[in-house]
Amino acid sequence: MPAMRDPFQLGEDRFLAWLASRFRARGGSAFSLGIGDDAAVLAGRPARVVTVDQMLEGRHFRFRWIVPRALGRRAVERALSDIAAMGARPEGVLLALSWPRGGEWGRKARALFEGLGGALDRRGVPLVGGDTTRARVGHAALAVVAVGRPWPGGPVLRSGGRPGDLLAVTGPLGAAAAGHLLCSGRLAPPGDRAGRRAAGAALRAFREPTARLELARPLARHARALIDLSDGLGLDLPRLAAASGCGFEVEAERIPVAPAARRLLGERRAFRAAIAGGEDYELLAAIPPDRLPAAERAVARAGGALHVVGRLTAPGGGGRLVRRGAFAPWPAGGWDPFRPPLDAGRPGRVDRAGRRRSGRR
Incomplete structure (x- = not known):
């Protein structure tokens, strides 16, 4: 990557790629995995x-x-x-x-x-x-x-996926994005009882997320790749696929949209929030088809569920969204910390075309 004057012009993914090339671990480093995953891995036993x-x-x-x-x-x-x-x-x-x-x-x-x-x-x-x-x-x-x-079977990296692996998320998406809209005053609180319940659920999802620690153990055994969805399915899924050297396909009807988001935003905006909202802190896993039944049973025993939304495909195919049999480019979007806020209360968001949008966090 060429020399740069301002790293904030790159966007997060390009900046991290530059950092990884600039600060590549030297021979004899104690770290077996550095920049580019959800965490660094310190070599050792364990x-x-x-x-x-x-x-x-x-x-x-x-x-x-x-x-x-x-x-x-x-x-x-x-x-x-x-x-x-x-x-x-x-x-x-x-x-x-x-x-x-x-x-x-x-x-x-x-x-x-x-x-x-x-x-x-x-x-x-x-x-x-x-x-x-x-x-x-x-x-x-x-x-x-x-x-x-x-856990045994871990650490699970973003880069372990293979073509044909099924893509599964651990819970509904979009509620936290609706909660952020309520907090920032860009969504009016509903007046009816059902709407108030939905607003409460959305605000809790945004203000008090819960890490899926209880699912880390079963997924360490059965998943080939993992990533959390803090930046949104729209950005984090392409990151997992790219790290694994794969393309991907997602069926729109299979994406689990949070009921609170549906109630507060309507179907179309809630679907977009489920893809680009982020802050739900669910996990996205790539699981071989023959391991899926065992993975579902293990995750259920831990108190969770898996929602299969698509699959990894051969490299070179990019990302596609399948809706009622029709294919469309993946609607990438989510949180990019290097995008400047549009105003004091609306952090930056980037869409597939690289345009700034009002955001979250």
Whole structure:
């Protein structure tokens, strides 16, 4: 890739490719996998997986959208989702926190740590270190580093898929995107009882996501490739396919659209949210057809379900969406952190043509 003046002009995927080529692991490195997956892999017996996830005020969250206690829980689950996507279980986290001083901010900090501590206690994961510093008001930030150990069969990489593997997601999509629209004021809260229930479900999905840690163990045994869908099916599926050297096909009717999104957005917008909304923190797995029955049984025993949406295809075919027998190009879209926000409350989103759209996070 040519020299660049501004890395933010590249978009996330091209920038990560540039980083991987620039900082390729040297011979003798302790890492068997570096940049390009949901987590790095530290070689050893057993191996370890390591990831980091950050959230910046005004970019990923606003305090008028989310209370500090929920923010703490959200920070933990976002990082642990990357551990789950490697077919691993978490062993510990570190926290880097930039926070303003003052009475109000002291109260917010206590609530943040209550939420963070509660989430870690529920997961049985210790906080083992980190770093803190003072921030200006309006510039709070936190980053969570998570370390995990792969389950038997793991770590599961994005690159393990093969043509013919079935593509399955672990739950409905689109509710968190509807929740973000409600928080940002771009979707009016419904007045009827069913609408209010749907709005509550959407807001919970956005504010308090849940990492699919309980499914990491069965998927480590049965999946050939895994990725989490934090950036949206529209971007994350092509990433898995590209890493595996495959094309893909998805049947539109099989994509599990969240009922809350359908109720709040209508069929067409809800379908788009399920593809490009992200923030649902479900997992996408590539599973050989002969392993699917066993995978479904194992995932069901863990309290989950698999929704087969398509398959990987031979390389060179790109991505296609199949709707009632007709083929169309894959409608890629989702979160790209390098796209500038359109305004102070609408982080950037990129669509298939590279145009900026209002976004989430």
